[in-house]
Amino acid sequence: MSHETSVRRAVTSGTFSLDGETFDVDHTDNADNTANTDNTVWLIGDDKEVLIVDAAHDARAIHAAVDGRRVTATVCTHAHDDHIDAAAELSVLTGTPVLLHPDDNELWSFTHHGRKSDGELSDGRALTVAGIELQVFHNPGHTWGSCSLYAPSLETVFTGDTLFRGGPGATGRSCSDRPTIEASVRNRLLTLPGSTVVRTGHGEDTTVEAERPHVPTP
Template sequence: MSDSNQPGIERIVTHGVFELDGGSWEVDNNIWLVGDANEVIVIDAAHDAAAIKQAVGGRHVVAVICTHGHNDHITVAPQLSADLDAPVLLNPADEMLWRMTHPDNEFRTLADGDVLKADGIELHAIETPGHSPGSTCLYAPALGAVFSGDTLFQGGPGATGRSFSDFPTILGSIKDKLGKLPPETVVYTGHGDTTRIGDEIVNYDDWVARGH
């Protein structure tokens, strides 16, 4: 499945299993392609390499960027790297999560402030720890878009009830990093529907009061 209403952005939805702390949950993941008819950046590498490669088609892939190291976002990253001749980028603070799924595969470092381009469209890496230590969002100013991974969803912050997660930290990331983006910025999430920064940040005090 591939869809998006925004030129320069395509969505693929794949289905698989998220595993952590001895539990497993069936999930649908959003994979985002950013670029044009010639080259793209793949954001997240969930479950189904064939579906992602089909959406890419014959285009050049600049990189496969993983927003964080949970297995459902990196499942097929090494395969895509080999098949598409593209590097995998991940914040190294999530290396321990990466090794749980890919003990023998490497990735390149994604750092706060890094800028990647696909056909002139810039993606700016913004470190947003909390859901995981290395969670990183990708802001595309020209598209008025941010790709939030599991840091921010329609309805609030990502989950922080499992290992390597922290609720006060994710709140700080949203307030101090994502909350500084223009309120009309569209949030393209790792799961589920899109939202806007302004529609979510107005609920910040409620999130704090909720305390989890």
């Protein structure tokens, strides 16, 4: 195996529960987007070590995708249960910390009663894996603690459920707000180079340039 850095996609399936209801995973407010139960788990690194973005549904499947490499951390883009329900088990399997923005601690507690995340994400924090620097952007709106990870050297940003192909993510449930997510996307993500690849928590990749027309201006 080479020591080249890479981004690998693992797909897991399940449901999403909030506000006393359980749903198939539906990642946008747009009526022309079909609901699905698939979550994307991202593994960033090389043949020696990886960082995991979102621990969705199946800790053992994610651990298998790690393929024996050292895991530096599991980063939660936000604390909806379909992105963190495997986090506690995966932390045990890999012996590594789970990182979450503190504004999502309450949401986290709905899924993981009595267990806190292991470390805090904050706007401007830098994480490093396999020589790749990942810059944390706090992008509230989908949830209050939603974050994205920008990797300049890979010309890629990992946006969780904040930005999808077709525009900003859903804000129809508690702990969310449409003007806030639009401002988060417009003021932080759309300032990145247009060719930046947007790797999302559900569905297909897109680019910053492709999404600019889908974000309203004030």
